Amino acid sequence: MHLPAILPWGAAEGFSKQMLLVILSVVIIATFFVIAARKQQLVPGKLQYAGEAAYGFVRNGIAKDIIGGKDFIKYVPLLFSLFFFILVNNIYGAIPVIQLPSFSHVGGAYVLAGIVYVTWIVIGIKKNGLKYFKLATVPSGVPIYILPIVIPIEIISNFLVRPVTHSLRLFATMLAGHLIVMIAGSGIEFLVMQENVLLKGASVLVLAGSLAMYMLEALIMALQAYVFTLLTAIYIEGALHADSH
Amino acid sequence: MKQLIISAATEGDTNPLVPNIWEMFVVLVGFAVLLFIVTKYVVPMFEKNFAERAEAIEGGIAKAEKAQAEASAALEEYKQQLTDARTEANRIREEARGEGAQILADLKEKAAAESARITAQAHAQIESERQAAVVSLRAEVGTLATTLAGRIVGEALTDDARSARVVDRFLADLENQNAGAAK
Numbered sequence: 001m002h003l004p005a006i007l008p009w010g011a012a013e014g015f016s017k018q019m020l021l022v023i024l025s026v027v028i029i030a031t032f033f034v035i036a037a038r039k040q041q042l043v044p045g046k047l048q049y050a051g052e053a054a055y056g057f058v059r060n061g062i063a064k065d066i067i068g069g070k071d072f073i074k075y076v077p078l079l080f081s082l083f084f085f086i087l088v089n090n091i092y093g094a095i096p097v098i099q100l101p102s103f104s105h106v107g108g109a110y111v112l113a114g115i116v117y118v119t120w121i122v123i124g125i126k127k128n129g130l131k132y133f134k135l136a137t138v139p140s141g142v143p144i145y146i147l148p149i150v151i152p153i154e155i156i157s158n159f160l161v162r163p164v165t166h167s168l169r170l171f172a173t174m175l176a177g178h179l180i181v182m183i184a185g186s187g188i189e190f191l192v193m194q195e196n197v198l199l200k201g202a203s204v205l206v207l208a209g210s211l212a213m214y215m216l217e218a219l220i221m222a223l224q225a226y227v228f229t230l231l232t233a234i235y236i237e238g239a240l241h242a243d244s245h
Numbered sequence: 246m247k248q249l250i251i252s253a254a255t256e257g258d259t260n261p262l263v264p265n266i267w268e269m270f271v272v273l274v275g276f277a278v279l280l281f282i283v284t285k286y287v288v289p290m291f292e293k294n295f296a297e298r299a300e301a302i303e304g305g306i307a308k309a310e311k312a313q314a315e316a317s318a319a320l321e322e323y324k325q326q327l328t329d330a331r332t333e334a335n336r337i338r339e340e341a342r343g344e345g346a347q348i349l350a351d352l353k354e355k356a357a358a359e360s361a362r363i364t365a366q367a368h369a370q371i372e373s374e375r376q377a378a379v380v381s382l383r384a385e386v387g388t389l390a391t392t393l394a395g396r397i398v399g400e401a402l403t404d405d406a407r408s409a410r411v412v413d414r415f416l417a418d419l420e421n422q423n424a425g426a427a428k
Contacts, residue, residue, distance in 0.1 A: 015267075016265075016268070018268055018271075019267065019268060019271040022268075022271050022272055022275045023271065023275055025275070026275045026276075026278055026279045029279055030278075030279060030282045030283075030287075033283070033287040034282065034286055034287060034290075037286070037287050037290035037291050037294070038290065051291070052291065052294075052295075055287070055288075055291045059291075073288075073292065076288055077280060077283045077284040077287075077288045078280065080283055080287070080288065081276065081279050081280045081283045081284075084279075085275075085276055085279055102272070105264070105265060105268050106261060106262055106263070106264045107264030107265050107266070107268035107269035107272060108268060108269065108272035110264055110269060111269050111272045111273045111276065112272070112276065115273075115276070168262075175261060
């Protein structure tokens with residue numbers, strides 16, 4: 001299931017397969033997009049077209065649609081990096097032999113959600129000053145006698161729960177998908193090893209089910225990358241336009 | 246296999262929500278590097294190309310619009326020139342017609358004058374010729390008369406009888422003429 005520690009490096013487990021895959025993903029993404037973007041022509045070739053389509057998906061489909069305005073372009077690099085970093089690291093889980101989505105280890109998800117958390121709070125303070133915390137926690141147009149209930153709810157949901165859900169959503173879906181695929185694989189192996197022919201035959205059912213789950217997982221891998229990036233854009237937009245919410 | 250599952254289960258005592266600090270570190274550094282590359286190279290390059298493409302397309306549209314405007318201006322000018330040329334042609338035709346009429350009238354007048362002149366000249370010539378004839382006739386008649394008279398006188402001087410006969414004959418002729426006239 002896990003490669004052994006590649007190097008006896010660090011505290012507990014050393015240099016793991018997950019770390020190697022994370023570094024590899026950075027190399028893959030950077031190489032692909034630098035090559036796709038480097039030979040720029042007005043009429044794009046196939047590689048450039050693919051790069052532009054991928055870039056345009058994040059730029060127009062997420063950043064422009066959600067954040068909008070003139071300065072959405074400032075946040076495109078963060079959203080773009082997040083989307084493809086998560087996408088590639090998730091897709092690892094669907095590739096035979098590799099079969100390890102990096103974010104099935106919770107650390108990476110914490111880091112990314114933490115970066116986003118700090119980012120949108122900094123943006124909110126930069127844009128609105130310290131008044132931002134009031135804007136973010138006291139909704140306008142709410143009757144004053146409900147405020148004592150609403151304000152704690154807003155504080156908890158915006159500043160405490162949000163980063164947790166943001167990271168755990170990614171981590172949990174990846175871990176669950178990883179577990180399902182692994183369990184299905186082990187289950188097939190276990191059933192095939194049985195003496196009983198019927199039990200051996202039942203492995204076909206598991207195989208069919210695991211294929212369906214595999215497809216579903218592949219979908220969820222892409223979807224979670226999109227969801228994580230979309231939520232990031234929504235949080236940034238909320239911080240930018242805190243006064244109009 | 247059973248042993249494997251059991252070992253995995255005992256290994257799973259570690260809480261999956263507790264992160265490995267080195268994995269976090271690798272993700273943080275990896276993501277930072279990626280973000281740096283994307284911010285520094287990828288996004289500017291794509292944005293530059295997008296801007297160039299937009300400019301090329303908009304520039305093309307502007308160029309086409311300019312060409313269209315130029316074409317319609319040229320058409321307008323051409324129409325204007327055509328109208329001008331037509332007006333000019335009409336004007337020239339009218340002028341030519343007027344000039345032609347003028348020339349015709351002039352020619353007619355000239356011809357009339359010429360014919361009048363020729364007629365007058367002929368008249369004058371005839372008159373002068375007649376005059377000359379009259380003068381020359383008169384002179385000749387005078388000479389003839391003188392000669393005749395001289396002859397008559399000369400004969401009378403030489404022969405009375407012949408002169409008498411001449412006179413008689415003349416008289417007789419006169420008488421005959423008178424008698425003839427009387428009859």
